[in-house]
Amino acid sequence: MSVDAVRDSFIATRRQFLSICEPLELEDYGLQAAEFASPPKWHLAHTTWFFETFLLKDFLPDYEPLEPMYEVLFNSYYNGIGAQHPRGQRGLLSRPLLSEVLKYREHVNKAMLLLLATASSREEYQTILARTVLGIEHERQHQELFFTDLKYSLGVNPLYPVYRREASAAGNVPGPLQWSGFEGGLIEIGYAGEEFCFDNEQPRHRVYIEPFEIANRLVTNAEYQGFIDDGGYVRPELWLADGWASVQREQWCAPLHWVEREGESLEFTLGGLKSRCGGDPVTHVSGYEADAYARWAGVRLPTEAQWEHMAAQFESRPADKTDANTPSLLCHPEPAQGDDLGQLYGACWQWTQSAYSPYPGFSASAGAIGEYNGKFMSNQWVLRGGSCVTPPSQARTTYRNFFYPQDRWQFSGIRLAR
């Protein structure tokens, strides 16, 4: 990308975060209902900290931080940078005020534009561009987390606050699930293009896969209800042992955000409490629930290699290509349209059965920035695709998202394979 393109992208992404914050009340900015669900204000500050730490402090001569304590307060997990404010206490930072965080953003924006304007004469020119792009992608990831963290934190309030009231979707009900077959063989996965990708998508490498079939759409709420009605949450034989332990410890009996009230089937959404539509894809399920559902249905989850192989071929089908570029104003996954293979990127992340591991030959970057992805390569599962709150620009065949199999607060759903 040219420096001009990078600058424009930087400006647009930084603005975008303010734009999605607009519906919030000032009192919402500090909410943190669980250690994993950071407050909006913290996301605004941390994404700024990223540019300050990895660009301005390293490359902009005479850069002056606005407030030295922010180095600690807004460091998420980079041990290479230094101490971190305890993750579970991000919601206790009533100060700095939002107005101060916005000033911090302005301060860093200005300095970043100066850095970019003067970068071309520098020896580290390519590094500066690459890191800026990484910072932009990083901020986009946090814009997605903004939605899921906010949904989680608002969702514990019995008043079920509304983030943004939107017209409801049509609520159509998709047809029966169908299967697309793919040949196996020695294929390649991983990113090999010229544009941005995260380090964990590389290197592109060969993998041998068996032939498989994959579902044309995601599992729906109605289908998932069938699993529940058939004793899904009380039959240990359907579950991995650790999953069953989670069911019992957490008293799971339905996906997160499902609400039963006076005989009505409801669900909490960013538009408030709503009727649950049977045709919508089920979402906010853990990896364990996805796996148990698949076992109940007599099939399984795809591996990440299978998913990517499928998606790579889907990419070449022009009619469906738009799938990746329709952001949802609803902040809610929409039902499948038609019977073609679809719902790859704009509805729910799709759990795979693959543990999150390094690709053969993977090596993390040197220094603190190498902590971005690599150190999380244990105990998590890969999700593929994208969701209704993923910035469309991040939808990428090779993108590897990862969460613990017990996590449920993302827009995570189920695509079956066999």
Added chain:
Amino acid sequence: MSVDAVRDSFIATRRQFLSICEPLELEDYGLQAAEFASPPKWHLAHTTWFFETFLLKDFLPDYEPLEPMYEVLFNSYYNGIGAQHPRGQRGLLSRPLLSEVLKYREHVNKAMLLLLATASSREEYQTILARTVLGIEHERQHQELFFTDLKYSLGVNPLYPVYRREASAAGNVPGPLQWSGFEGGLIEIGYAGEEFCFDNEQPRHRVYIEPFEIANRLVTNAEYQGFIDDGGYVRPELWLADGWASVQREQWCAPLHWVEREGESLEFTLGGLKSRCGGDPVTHVSGYEADAYARWAGVRLPTEAQWEHMAAQFESRPADKTDANTPSLLCHPEPAQGDDLGQLYGACWQWTQSAYSPYPGFSASAGAIGEYNGKFMSNQWVLRGGSCVTPPSQARTTYRNFFYPQDRWQFSGIRLAR
């Protein structure tokens, strides 16, 4: 009290709460850094809930609650009323907004004034007056908790926010501790006056006490530092067994809010981080620390009967009477003045060695309101006097405050006896 006096007191007390909130930023209103430290907004709403629940719903015909869910959200611990929002999740209620809580206060204020204006013709007239007074005293107690909870919640922020910046006190250093002797014998304690008291101060009853001496002032920071320097926190023989367990579990090595930084002895106050004055009374110590200090000093803590006996005689010494009526603008305990017996009410609550138990013949009121005090009569210790943030109108010789011996977030200090 006449109904007019009650009404005036009601209006003044309700206004007073808004007045002490003025220095807050909107983002501070939701802060809750521990289960025991409720957010300012919650205190504003809960004190309102108290009038609504125990006066308006019971006695005002056709009273309409503003929002039915508030009955649950702002119920503190009254099982007789019904379910309660989990105590540790009060800080997660970004909604209702502060503006909505203020409307709730207005709504209830208006209805209360109507109730009081029309009460005289009612059969329950005396009950209405008595409960209104109880509601006023209840709100004053929460105004004290407002300060201590806020101090706790701001104190976990490494930026050490300022609630209100005030001129510092003179910082004088009191003279050596002196002892006042009292004869023992068969005395009476408990409230027997005509004005308001809490149910736990009654009935007045006879108690036999031995002769004793009591310190003329509270233990100072400098004296407490001597205890620390002498190994106070590493010598188990100075501690009760449960206290020593707390020291080890919580890693206590100084009072709460003490800060050592680059060789400086500091302390967090509601005016921000400040130098620690050796002459100030030590505060934010647990009952265990008070007890260990006393054992180290070769003396002990007073019993509550001894304290009350001493205070009752002090009351009759006209010169010191003002002690009770000097509210501190500093929100910080000031050093002792002169060598006379003093610091009874305006500096720090004083731990006694008495477990909080019912007085002989005590019986709680019928119904949910009986849960106010009685059900806490186990495992807590009595504190006597009052602190720099206690509303002066609550300073009362017979007042029994109570906290767990491990609690440190109140303005609690040490008065020795022997």
Added chain:
Amino acid sequence: MSVDAVRDSFIATRRQFLSICEPLELEDYGLQAAEFASPPKWHLAHTTWFFETFLLKDFLPDYEPLEPMYEVLFNSYYNGIGAQHPRGQRGLLSRPLLSEVLKYREHVNKAMLLLLATASSREEYQTILARTVLGIEHERQHQELFFTDLKYSLGVNPLYPVYRREASAAGNVPGPLQWSGFEGGLIEIGYAGEEFCFDNEQPRHRVYIEPFEIANRLVTNAEYQGFIDDGGYVRPELWLADGWASVQREQWCAPLHWVEREGESLEFTLGGLKSRCGGDPVTHVSGYEADAYARWAGVRLPTEAQWEHMAAQFESRPADKTDANTPSLLCHPEPAQGDDLGQLYGACWQWTQSAYSPYPGFSASAGAIGEYNGKFMSNQWVLRGGSCVTPPSQARTTYRNFFYPQDRWQFSGIRLAR
């Protein structure tokens, strides 16, 4: 006591412990089902350690410990002596073997007899006698704990093992509860005799008490069942706040060791699983349950001063004096006999409403031995009397037993007052 009497008592007490161990299987000696329930083998060793530590190491020239590590392994809680093996891991000491612990007992017995035989010529003669008596009383306390800890640890085994199978009691049902009245006034409590007492029973001092009535017998299983049937465990208004928290956290719905199976009302005893007799005194209830029962019954628990005052007068009634000296072979409390005031010492410990505090003027002994009682004077409640497994020689009007109000594994019951 003369040195001969002390020696005889020492020998008898040491033998007694082996005698009560006889019904055990070797595999039972290491059982520890909770941190508070020490294994039989540990009790055998710890009581030995007490003599070694406080007598032999201090006073017997050239005494050689059998194994230096025992100083740590069998130290219960004496910080003044040094480090302690973690309390919860006493059950993990398969070594030393029982045979080695018995050798340790022999080793210490022999040295103790030598010490006593040669003590009369020593300057510390009186101290040696007094400490030996303390060690004997200490061992008797652990003989009681042997039974209650063993009952607890066997009780978690679904096979409900039998410690000793004895003929069942007659199972008679006592008549209606009756009240004995006592005048109040300025009385004295605390030990003032010539024989042994623990330091916490002193000094004898004056206390003012109000007139009161006390129940002639303990609450029965049948009466307690009435409390349960009336919703005792689901009505928060009957409970202290901390007690209610225990009910919910621990899911209490009956006394410890009650078992309902296929419609039968059973109870686990040291004789195995048996039918529950309605006329037996209810036992294994916490202080919270005792307090809630009393509130449900419209009365209260006695204070310890009331209990002692009552017991002191009872002592002078010759007919009932035997109450104190009938040890139960059943290891189970027997029903009340007749309508006179009874069941003071041989059935169940009786919860009082008094927090365990120092008597006015109490001071603990110097050195580690001062940790015996004094450091536990917080958060616990006093129980008075004695139980079916208390050595009769320890039944004493002034004896103060103490446990946390949530503790249930002792033979603790309920005597009402009003």
Added chain:
Amino acid sequence: MSVDAVRDSFIATRRQFLSICEPLELEDYGLQAAEFASPPKWHLAHTTWFFETFLLKDFLPDYEPLEPMYEVLFNSYYNGIGAQHPRGQRGLLSRPLLSEVLKYREHVNKAMLLLLATASSREEYQTILARTVLGIEHERQHQELFFTDLKYSLGVNPLYPVYRREASAAGNVPGPLQWSGFEGGLIEIGYAGEEFCFDNEQPRHRVYIEPFEIANRLVTNAEYQGFIDDGGYVRPELWLADGWASVQREQWCAPLHWVEREGESLEFTLGGLKSRCGGDPVTHVSGYEADAYARWAGVRLPTEAQWEHMAAQFESRPADKTDANTPSLLCHPEPAQGDDLGQLYGACWQWTQSAYSPYPGFSASAGAIGEYNGKFMSNQWVLRGGSCVTPPSQARTTYRNFFYPQDRWQFSGIRLAR
């Protein structure tokens, strides 16, 4: 295998368990120092339960269980069979006594021999043989756990008890680590032979692997000490994020069972506390420690496919074949001999970087027996090879052992790859 061979193997394996128990004291049989470390007596009973549950109850007409409660007490984790005694309370079962468990073993042995003697005429003949073999292999796995659980449980005793005192090994120090290269390509892994294997080793399938090099021997204590001396346990950049969290939570600073005392480098072994030999392979390290060591050394752990590919080729080298068949009397891993590729099976299990997942096409057996392996396929890592306490008959190229990456109580070591 013929029925005669199965019967002989059954008899030998059942006897073998009694033989390894011989050095125990009766008081050791109930030891359980952690939830994961079952007592010897429980292992003896559970392996018996396995035959009773999956063979006798299903196939032997008129089989009478010795004691119905054993079905619950000795069920490990088979939800399909029914309830299970809580895992953490296996050490609290002083009853049944060891003598009763031995009778249970006899009872089941006799019935099993009857079943085998009469099986040939049965329709389920093949199933009976296959399940018996599974039960034998299951018992062998528990014989390995017997050693590691026992070592863990004895290891918390400060007396460091000796299980079996054996002559020490020579303590030679191996030469510098060397690398063996292997070509990659499309290979096959998984069991395809005629003899026994576990279900998780199947189906044999194709995998594409890159070329790699693998270390000729395991990492030694001396090499691991170098990692520690270089700050291995205080440098977060060397660790996976979850691993670093374990280091901090568990305060790891050396492998399990390492002891530093008065300047001496010791280690607890089943022969008691001994000097630590620099040349021995490091053992009792978690997967996180193995991974951190590899990162520190600039290399990585092998994948399980690489390990198996290497081992399959090693198998064909006749000279080293004996590696698999030398059981260690020491219960301790011996140093490497010579510079050839070795230490595959008889020293330590070797952590791989592979998450434990189903092979493509894997399906668990129907019914409760399907819970054997399949339900554990999440969050664990594969270990390959075998250890000094693995029955040599279980050493198999395709064997997949699995533990959580935080587990350290197995004889688990480190083989590097690059």
